[in-house]
Amino acid sequence: MKITDLDYARQLDREDPLGGFRQRFHIPTGSAGDPVLYLCGNSLGLQPKGVEKALxxxxxxxxxxxxxxxxxxxxxxxxxxxxxxxxxxxxxxxxxxxxxxxxxxxxxxxxxxxxxxxxxxxxxxxxxxxxxxxxxxxxxxxxxxxxxxxxxxxxxxxxxxxxxxxxxxxxxxxxxxxxxxxxxxxxxxxxxxxxxxxxxxxxxxxxxxxxxxxxxxxxxxxxxxxxxxxxxxxxxxxxxxxxxxxxxxxxxxxxxxxxxxxxxxxxxxxxxxxxxxxxxxxxxxxxxxxxxxxxxxxxxxxxxxxxxxxxxxxxxxxxEAGMEALRQKSEKLTGYLYELVTSIGADAFEVITPSEPDRRGCQLSILAAGDGELLHKRLMAADVICDYRRPNVIRVAPTPLYNTYEDVWRFWKILEESVS
Structure with a gap:
């Protein structure tokens, strides 16, 4: 399988030892009632389901x-x-x-x-x-x-x-x-x-x-x-x-x-x-x-x-998860996102976050070549939750506790369609 195949992403999710943690978070729903692609943990993390009990x-x-x-x-x-x-x-x-x-x-x-x-x-x-x-x-x-x-x-x-x-x-x-x-x-x-x-x-x-x-x-x-x-x-x-x-x-x-x-x-x-x-x-x-x-x-x-x-x-x-295991997944998850996003081509945007895993966390900052605010609006209209920072950067953060490889794949497909 190629990394651009949906089945490739789903196989990575089946092999993910931390995959079960996603079920312990509330995932917001979008316009059609389905879970959104929430890639904004760098701004506000999702709510653990245990919060209600603790409070x-x-x-x-x-x-x-x-x-x-x-x-x-x-x-x-x-x-x-x-x-x-x-x-x-x-x-x-x-x-x-x-x-x-x-x-x-x-x-x-x-x-x-x-x-x-x-x-x-x-x-x-x-x-x-x-x-x-x-x-x-x-x-x-x-x-x-x-x-x-x-x-x-x-x-x-x-x-x-x-x-x-x-x-x-x-x-x-x-x-x-x-x-x-x-x-x-x-x-x-x-x-x-x-x-x-x-x-x-x-x-x-x-x-x-x-x-x-x-x-x-x-x-x-x-x-x-x-x-x-x-x-x-x-x-x-x-x-x-x-x-x-x-x-x-x-x-x-x-x-x-x-x-x-x-x-x-x-x-x-x-x-x-x-x-x-x-x-x-x-x-x-x-x-x-x-x-x-x-x-x-x-x-x-x-x-x-x-x-x-x-x-x-x-x-x-x-x-329960451990920082070492979370970091291992984060490097793999963000690396997968980096490979997919950079495969689209350099005409539409540039990833300005370092390519080396040891020089970044889970966030990728995408510098749009054209109208970044318009691109962000297109992503939001497709139920992608990420954020925009002036002058022209869209920040995307696949968080290892609750994001999946399929989330990353779906973001890539929507991004590709949004810049085409």
């Missing part, structure tokens, strides 16, 4: 116990955030004490930069990828202004070479070395939201630390998608949302990583709240902040239990 358990506890739910088994609210330490650590390659679930992504980036962006008159610059997600750019600009620096001087945006769509590893490392002792912070996305490029976070961390800078990552498009080894790579911090590949629902609670070398330190600057204190002495209501050991010291307030319940249901699936 119901907490609603029932609230209804029946009121405030006593904070200490009632199972999963008392007082320690609810601790449920996530081990499963989330497995997703991002960390130790459980290095991880905490709290707040939202940009809020967490600001809280972490309070601790890890400590500029001086000589060392004040922040290196960030050009074309980073706007919220990241706004965050670092405002941090620079907060410390009295002009963002135009403090922020170094690194863009691809002329005529290229993605950054070269050697150019990133050269920029870090060039900025040298003026560099206070390197803050990169793990995966660029627009191009889908997966960065070499280990090499970036090593180069940043060699230059004397702190290093952090925004893993919004990497957590639950790309292989991560945060503890071993050793960045100072990272933050991520959970509503994309981690399927926690719109605006779901976010996550934080702080490397263990910073844990337990009382001298590190941070914004403080009572939930960051030792849980064993928290209710002593002492007048001085005593940070707990772990990333939980960066918490401000108690856990938002209801949003966290949906994340708990999703992380149970990640634990």
């Amino acid at each position: 119901g358990e907490e609603l029932e506890k609230w209804a029946n116990l009121g405030v006593d739910g904070h200490f009632a088994e199972p999963n008392p609210w007082y320690s609810y955030h601790e449920i996530f330490n081990a499963p989330m650590a497995a997703v991002v390659g960390a130790r459980p004490e290095e991880v905490v679930v709290m707040n939202s992504l940009t809020t967490n980036l600001h809280l972490l930069m309070v601790s890890f962006y400590r500029p001086s008159a000589e060392r004040f610059k922040i290196l960030i990828e050009g074309g980073a997600f706007p919220s990241d750019l706004y965050a670092v600009q405002s941090q620079a202004r907060f410390h009295g620096f002009d963002p135009a001087e403090a922020i170094v945006e690194l863009y691809p070479r002329d005529g290229e769509k993605t950054l070269r590893d050697e150019d990133i490392l050269a920029a870090i070395e060039r900025e040298g002792d003026r560099l206070a912070l390197v803050l990169f996305g793990g995966v660029n939201y627009y191009t889908g490029q997966l960065f070499d976070m280990g090499a970036i961390t090593e180069a940043g630390h060699k230059a004397g800078a702190m290093v952090g990552f925004d893993l919004a498009h990497a957590a639950g998608n790309a292989p991560l080894k945060l503890h071993d790579w050793g960045p100072d911090f990272a933050a991520w949302c959970s509503y994309k590949y981690l399927n926690s629902g719109p605006g779901g609670v976010a996550g934080v990583f702080v490397h263990e070398r910073h844990l337990g330190r009382k001298d590190i600057p941070r914004f403080e709240g009572w939930w960051g204190t030792d849980p064993n002495t928290r209710f002593e209501m002492g007048p001085s902040f005593a940070p707990q050991y772990g990333a939980g010291a960066w918490q401000l307030s108690n856990a938002p239990v209801l949003p966290m319940a949906s994340l708990r249901a999703s992380l149970e699936l990640f634990t």
Whole structure:
């Protein structure tokens, strides 16, 4: 069979050891009542069927116990955030004490930069990828202004070479070395939201630390998608949302990583709240902040239990499937999509995501040669759910927990018809 045969895709699905996970998600239906081709997990993950039960358990506890739910088994609210330490650590390659679930992504980036962006008159610059997600750019600009620096001087945006769509590893490392002792912070996305490029976070961390800078990552498009080894790579911090590949629902609670070398330190600057204190002495209501050991010291307030319940249901699936198996399927599924899409020809569009599997997650970014917005509308009219980003890119993300090889094949057929 050829890869362009539908039977080829169906054979891959029959051989897929993770194929059964699709049945544990709600798949939206289209205009004819059939399941849509949902290829938008890079923007919002689908709802696990276990979410309703997880939410119901907490609603029932609230209804029946009121405030006593904070200490009632199972999963008392007082320690609810601790449920996530081990499963989330497995997703991002960390130790459980290095991880905490709290707040939202940009809020967490600001809280972490309070601790890890400590500029001086000589060392004040922040290196960030050009074309980073706007919220990241706004965050670092405002941090620079907060410390009295002009963002135009403090922020170094690194863009691809002329005529290229993605950054070269050697150019990133050269920029870090060039900025040298003026560099206070390197803050990169793990995966660029627009191009889908997966960065070499280990090499970036090593180069940043060699230059004397702190290093952090925004893993919004990497957590639950790309292989991560945060503890071993050793960045100072990272933050991520959970509503994309981690399927926690719109605006779901976010996550934080702080490397263990910073844990337990009382001298590190941070914004403080009572939930960051030792849980064993928290209710002593002492007048001085005593940070707990772990990333939980960066918490401000108690856990938002209801949003966290949906994340708990999703992380149970990640634990069951395992990140290694998910990555193996992702490489195969996205590789299949890449082969099919590039077989259409280069006249209609260009795939700007790197072709090498180790330089991308599951997202492919398709740069239309003509009217990309019109092409996206044609895809949507055919019940394909993907997204469009100006100036002319359509982002497609086959997610290994719930997408199939037949999904990929059907997308290719619709794309081929839409550009013909």
